[in-house]
Amino acid sequence: MTDWQPTASLKNLRRRAQLLADMRAFFAAREVLEVDTPVLSNAGVTDVNLTNIRTHDGGFLQTSPEYAMKRLLAAGIGDCYQLGHVFRQDESGARHNAEFTLLEWYRLGWDDTQLMDEVAQLCREVSGQPELPVERLSYREAFTRTGLPDPHRADLTALRAAAHQHLAADSHDWQRDDCLDALMVLVVEPALPAEQLTFITHYPASQAALAQFETEGDVTLARRFEAYWGGLELANGYFELTDAEEQQRRFVEDQQRRNAQGLPEAEMDRRLLAAMHSGLPDCAGVALGVDRLLMRILGEDHIAAVLPFDRERA
């Protein structure tokens, strides 16, 4: 029999519709403008750990609306959000679907701490759990609390040993961020308290992505945060980098890492750089996985249970 039926129950799909409506109402009440940027673009990402799905005419399906939204911010659009589909090649599993729904928003003149408060408000409001507890934890605390080495100060040998010990990984040739990522997703995340939102803050500089740096003594940290509900990663946010020169430097660094790892070359988005040269206002931004939030609201363990049709049945 051809599997034409939805992977989600109709009950879950009705809850999904309610969630999307509630998110729009949340932003309407705060006078944040909905924008609707293209999912098909002429540029992709340089990020070593993300792969755009390409189209035959040379286009890139977007992995997030970040670059387009930042161009709108540079053009003066003001506070804005986008609720739409994004695409990431080769991501498939209980918590991953190559096409998924992302809610991304930007707040002008805010920093990451203010935006974390709003992420918590949104999650509490749209989940119907106004009392959902919230905790903030630095990346370092998250590691040491779980009995892992200090992620900023431990040397590579110690991190490889921790990955080997906790994950039975053949980690002898892993790089620093490989070890940190593995320990984060497979040791720290599963140990996060189940029924609360946990914000993890102050990431290592090597994992800044598009966040600003900050120094703490002799350690450089990133003003980046992640939101978890239980052990499920929901959102990733930044006190946004606005310096075009620094942005270009990070793009070049990505390209060099791609080269070193034998990954396909990726051109940098010149229109984003031009917009940042023209002037990106100070802002904080965050992207939240809508399907995953719905999984938590409904208590589902597999993303297919909240999607009309998962990638296999689409």
Add this chain to the structure above:
Amino acid sequence: MASYSTNEFRAGLKVMLEGDPCTIVDNEFVKPGKGQAFNRVKLKNLKTGRTWERTFKSGESVESADVLDIDMEYLYEDGEFWHFMKTDGSFEQLPADASAVGDTKDWLKEQETYVVCLYNGDPISVTPPNHIELEVVETDPGLKGDTATGGSKPATLSTGAVVRVPLFLNQGEKIRVDTRTREYISRAKAD
């Protein structure tokens, strides 16, 4: 030797790990939104039967294992080896040692068909059918008419296995047993 990349991992795939052939039992893809992807993999060591968990960076690869499951009929034991014969008409015989036979020796019955796992052509494990019919060779005398009280007693079967059976069963009767749980299912149907 062929190898498999993590994106080819799926349940049932046979790979080499630390020099031993293994079968993949479960493969979970995990990835932080910004960061490296990993595969958390459960594997069963086909030699020892032990389950291992391993973490791979997505994109890493492992060597494939030259492993084949075939049906074979059990023939006899010679004190050192248990001998099996292929059922494909070739009548080819292969000896399996104690580590390959393992706990399955409790369920070895002549002329019964078993799944034998061959690694580089040699048996490394033997799996019995889920249900097997065996004779009770030793047990306390049956309690007449007691078919409902639900009590049980130990019984030794023709293969040497000991299982719990209902009180009404007698020596010499044939019973059906679940080899996975070692539980009595029913009396065997009369031949």
